[in-house]
Amino acid sequence: MSYSSLEQCLLDLEKNGMLVRIKQETDPYLEMASIQLRMYEAKGPAILFEQVKGSKFRAASNIFGTIERSKFIFRDTLKTVQQLIELKENPMEALKHPLQNIQTGLAALHALPLKNPFQKPVLYEEIKISDLPLITHWKNDGGAFVTLPQVYTEDFDQPGIMKSNLGMYRIQLNGNDYIKDKEIGLHYQLHRGIGVHQTKANKAGQPLKVSCFVGGPPAHAVAAVMPLPEGMSEMTFAGLLGGRRFRYCYDNGFCISTDADFIITGTIENNQTKPEGPFGDHLGYYSLQHPFPLLKIHKVYARKNAIWSFTVVGRPPQEDTSFGQLIHELTGNAIQQEIPGLKEVHAVDAAGVHPLLLAIGSERYTPYLQTKQPSELLTIANRILGTGQLSLAKFLFITADDSQQLSAQHVLEFMTYMLERIDLTRDIHFQTNTSIDTLDYSGTGLNTGSKVIFAAYGDPLRSLCTEVPSCLLQFKAQLCMPGVVAIQTNRFISYDETQQEIERLNAQLLSSVSALQSTPFIILCDDAAFTSATLGNYVWVTYTRSNPAYDIYGIDAFTSHKHWGCRGSLIIDARIKPHHAPPLELDPTTEKKVDRFFAKGGELAQWG
Numbered sequence: 001m002s003y004s005s006l007e008q009c010l011l012d013l014e015k016n017g018m019l020v021r022i023k024q025e026t027d028p029y030l031e032m033a034s035i036q037l038r039m040y041e042a043k044g045p046a047i048l049f050e051q052v053k054g055s056k057f058r059a060a061s062n063i064f065g066t067i068e069r070s071k072f073i074f075r076d077t078l079k080t081v082q083q084l085i086e087l088k089e090n091p092m093e094a095l096k097h098p099l100q101n102i103q104t105g106l107a108a109l110h111a112l113p114l115k116n117p118f119q120k121p122v123l124y125e126e127i128k129i130s131d132l133p134l135i136t137h138w139k140n141d142g143g144a145f146v147t148l149p150q151v152y153t154e155d156f157d158q159p160g161i162m163k164s165n166l167g168m169y170r171i172q173l174n175g176n177d178y179i180k181d182k183e184i185g186l187h188y189q190l191h192r193g194i195g196v197h198q199t200k201a202n203k204a205g206q207p208l209k210v211s212c213f214v215g216g217p218p219a220h221a222v223a224a225v226m227p228l229p230e231g232m233s234e235m236t237f238a239g240l241l242g243g244r245r246f247r248y249c250y251d252n253g254f255c256i257s258t259d260a261d262f263i264i265t266g267t268i269e270n271n272q273t274k275p276e277g278p279f280g281d282h283l284g285y286y287s288l289q290h291p292f293p294l295l296k297i298h299k300v301y302a303r304k305n306a307i308w309s310f311t312v313v314g315r316p317p318q319e320d321t322s323f324g325q326l327i328h329e330l331t332g333n334a335i336q337q338e339i340p341g342l343k344e345v346h347a348v349d350a351a352g353v354h355p356l357l358l359a360i361g362s363e364r365y366t367p368y369l370q371t372k373q374p375s376e377l378l379t380i381a382n383r384i385l386g387t388g389q390l391s392l393a394k395f396l397f398i399t400a401d402d403s404q405q406l407s408a409q410h411v412l413e414f415m416t417y418m419l420e421r422i423d424l425t426r427d428i429h430f431q432t433n434t435s436i437d438t439l440d441y442s443g444t445g446l447n448t449g450s451k452v453i454f455a456a457y458g459d460p461l462r463s464l465c466t467e468v469p470s471c472l473l474q475f476k477a478q479l480c481m482p483g484v485v486a487i488q489t490n491r492f493i494s495y496d497e498t499q500q501e502i503e504r505l506n507a508q509l510l511s512s513v514s515a516l517q518s519t520p521f522i523i524l525c526d527d528a529a530f531t532s533a534t535l536g537n538y539v540w541v542t543y544t545r546s547n548p549a550y551d552i553y554g555i556d557a558f559t560s561h562k563h564w565g566c567r568g569s570l571i572i573d574a575r576i577k578p579h580h581a582p583p584l585e586l587d588p589t590t591e592k593k594v595d596r597f598f599a600k601g602g603e604l605a606q607w608g
Helices: 004-013 029-042 069-073 076-088 091-096 102-111 193-201 218-225 236-241 317-333 334-338 378-383 390-391 411-421 495-513 528-533 535-544 588-599
Strands: 019-022 048-049 058-061 125-127 150-153 166-168 182-187 210-214 246-250 256-257 260-267 274-278 290-303 306-307 344-345 354-360 395-400 428-437 448-456 476-479 484-488 520-524 552-554 557-560 563-566 572-573
Touching: 004 019, 004 069, 029 048, 029 058, 029 572, 029 588, 058 193, 069 317, 076 236, 076 588, 102 552, 150 193, 150 218, 150 256, 166 193, 166 218, 166 236, 182 260, 193 210, 218 236, 218 317, 236 557, 246 378, 246 495, 306 334, 317 535, 334 344, 344 395, 354 378, 354 411, 378 448, 378 495, 395 411, 395 428, 411 448, 411 476, 411 535, 448 535, 476 535, 476 572, 484 528, 520 528, 552 563
Parallel strands: 019 048, 058 306, 354 395, 395 448, 484 520, 520 572
Antiparallel strands: 048 058, 125 290, 150 166, 150 210, 182 290, 210 260, 246 256, 260 290, 274 290, 344 354, 428 448, 476 484, 552 572, 557 563
């Protein structure tokens, strides 16, 4: 269905039993976020908050809360978009089957943005930042944030909508040192499209004009997170996915999405920054306070009966998980087409997406080798770590599967397959002093850390332990999964102290190298019972709390011609370090307040 507004989408969801209204007043400070978290966990419907304390505007969340609901919203266009992406990767298909693809070609007409200077529902009234639903999501957040923004900028050298960028970069609306209603914070990484635009504007000595759209047809929010090639306008994709051309006009030189619910316009001038954050982020920790661009407010507008859309991010899975699933549905094999030999890649949501990648590649060019070993896989791995957002990964596990039955989507089976085959003396490859995700605080500084590639291929080398080996019973040890044991030890003090601990551990276990062959990975952690309780806990703790070059050790480790390996178990120190950001925790007082909605007789009792 082609939606012309967010409200039209929400009414359609309600008609089909996919939306619930909360009529009593809700507090934007923690309470609304807590409701969203619970409803997502319960796989509940979208939510329309009809009375937001302190604001006349309604708010909606959990719109994309399940992949089924996301696919329902785009039920009339999803297949067409998939076909268009496939045709882009294989244009000969259109020539071979022109009649079958004519409808797809006609649908592509929606990609052309429509300049709409006469109908401007979003300019219905001018408001202030303080009039908005100022939603604070986590107790230690620096203020209220926009969590589903569509941030629009244009290329200073090539102005116009076709060379523009639309991205989902978080926005802090109040708190810290921001002047009320005059300044807000804009958080983004400089390698993003908006960073390129800011660099060009700075070089020209001109302010960068920024428009932030909130709400509007749901296709617009998806377009803002879609990993499109640089130079391709997200507005064209929004039109394709929404089945409705992206409508826009200009107001005082600022681009306006006329179908949006809210518009915030402003400028970034002369690299001015102010402290932004903290913010409870998608890794399950706070991203801390750092200087980020300062957006000076020009105008704020709202359409009649506007609805503020928001989500809550935190330890995955959360609603942004569904965004990832939808993108995967849409793009299909696009990454595989871009990287020769790559069959599948999976960013593990339970680890916060960026820290951990699982990949399946090919080993096609090594028939002369006497034993199977990674070769082409290493070439593919380097391509993966040099491609788009995949480059943010810290841990990349990659293998080849001759049986073609393995799937990177099945984390336990994939990791088991890898650990059965990995040669710890040969298959570990580090990249040191490199860039990682800005939101990841496991590294040595903001945006700075390391990466490791585990590339394993060939016949199984070992059977994995299914209980804690006897040589590890002297420790507080728990089995996380076959072949992986968590050891609870003293809290982290320093890397010098850790080196001494590893030396003592190595001395204790050196005589047990043979017995440890069934245990390729040992995880040092603060709480072995928690780390081993679920596969999700193991993945989250291990791969979000470690910096490969600093936190990987080994029993009977060695360095030969700059290559590091170990003859016994590999050790990952996944303890919380002093420089790490604190994990997110629910506020007990707020949780008790929210219980009323889910109690018997409450508006959300069905999902309690």
